[in-house]
Amino acid sequence: MHLVPTVRGAMLTRLAVAALFVLTMHAATCIAIRWLAIADSDSPWNHTAQCRSVPGLLGAQMRFCRDALELMPVFAASARSTRRTCEAAFSNMRWNCSSVRQAPSFAPDLERGTRESAFVHALSAAASSYAVARACAAGDLHSCSCAPIPGSAPSPGFRWGGCGDNLRFGLLKGGLFADAALHVRRKGNSRATKLMNLHNNLVGRTMLLQSVETKCKCHGISGSCSVRTCWKGTSELATIAATLKMRYMSASKVVRRRVGSRKQFVPKDMDLRPIRKEELIYMAGSPDYCSHNAEMGSHGTHGRHCNRTSLGSDSCILMCCGRGYNPYTEELLERCHCKYHWCCYVTCKKCRRTVERYVCK
Template sequence: MSFSGLAANGSTVDWDQTQHCKLLDALVPAQQHLCKRNLELMHSVVHAAQLTKAVCQSAFRDLDLKLTHMTNVVLSLSSAFVFSLASAVLSHSIARACASGELPSCSCAPAPAEQAAPDFRWGGCGDNVRYGLQMGSAFSDAALNVRRSGSLAFKLVHLHNNEVGRQLLLESVETRCKCHGVSGSCSVRTCWKALLGVGHVSEQLKVRYLAATKVVVRQAGGRRVLVPREMEVRPVLDNELVYLVSSPDYCTANARYGSHGTTDRHCNKTASGSGSCGLMCCGRGYNTYREQVEERCHCRYHWCCYVTCRKCQHSVERYVCK
């Protein structure tokens, strides 16, 4: 499934007739078949594609990376992040749609099996994670489970990364409660299970992205499996992202992959994450300059009802990659 194609054009389709499933090249034949049998899910599928694109653009903003190019590097580390996230977001979108009553094929999640505490009872309308995972995996993995869907390595890598995304989604369930009682005393609470936002999954995937494992395909016990390229003595862990080829070097300008490089990009000297000068500048170092900025200051509230402020200037230190 091409989430870029669905994100761009999916909203132009009504998704109320089976022939609509063939209107977009974004769906491969196996997914078109699922579409025809589950038309009511397609709005959730399109929403997931749009959300995936937005979250990816935010996650990779520091690299100034064009997703339309990144998803074409289908076996790279960058691609591992994108497809894993897309798998999680699709299941998330369906689970939420069930709880909000948008889908006739599902509803709220059943009450959790775990025993409720004395001060609360299970109720409300929880996100239907089980149904979301079931239908989300069907759509995400459909193109990979057909015989002619590329090399075995391609299938194994993307099926593994898809599952990593869904496992992270399953781990992002929290208990939410609503209070009941006289004058808000909260003597009794009604609680349900709900998913955290997709931003949480994205942040967890970024951690795995930084620790991803390059793999090769080997024969083991009569079947082909993925093993770490540098440490073939151990199996691939269920919770780690994997890739077959290194991502393009986004530190330097690369028109083919839509990267402008990081030279002259602003960076954060004190940060340690993806926007830090240490990572952003790719070891080239950074230049420092000072800039005069104007901000509102000495603001006063006047009765009634407006605020007046003065304008103050001060010098700010900026950093750009060499």
């Protein structure tokens, strides 16, 4: 009498195990930003054995770690800067990048190929190359030094000097590390996800490369700047993140279809056109981030601060998702009535000021 339920139960158990295995493999092979977990590592990075014990590194990245141990403190620093920069860039939006702190075990909002995932991939790829390029210029690495001096000076009173960011070395090593987990060949959706992440990583490095500018220091009598010593350097990571945030806002949802003789990404809801190399792409929709939903990776906006007079993403209307908000007052202690004394110090009084704040219901 109990044979059918027993068989049915066994089948359901096997299906559940199989589904769990597929999900585990998907997470293990498709999440190339798990390495951001090294932001919390206190490893001294002085022995190759540590490459296997630090959470977040996948097989190919472990091998890279063993071959280039000197670079690992730089990548750990870039993981921390990725987290700080992402949170600063999205501090006034419903998604505030707090998902990144869950590395290496991300929630679905960063696992499923969302536009948030696209941004984090691009920013972390840019940050890893940026950190290596800056470390070379700072003399922190034995394997590299300053960038090569550019060609002839463009004008009189101008000379190349200083120590430029070694972006060529940074792009090489940062790219090898950030992309290491994405070059394993897989079929089906896993392969499409890898190609999407590789594209978004490349967008991040492209924005880094386009941020290079000429920086100069003046020399001359009384600050006349009769001679300028200049070098090539990248913009700050926050500036690059701001550019990527604009790409995030205009990111394209794509599908992978056969166009002509090969498969490629095309916009899902538009005419067939090639995806631009500077365009962030994603394949899965995002949570609304209004309500708490741990299964989807949404922390919700309950308790978040909002701006009652703003018309932007930090406004109480948008941030609170129509639920309303609660006001409260806060007393601040500030320096005031400051006075300069010759020579050379400043004295200030302390004043109390009451301000009104607003938090989402």
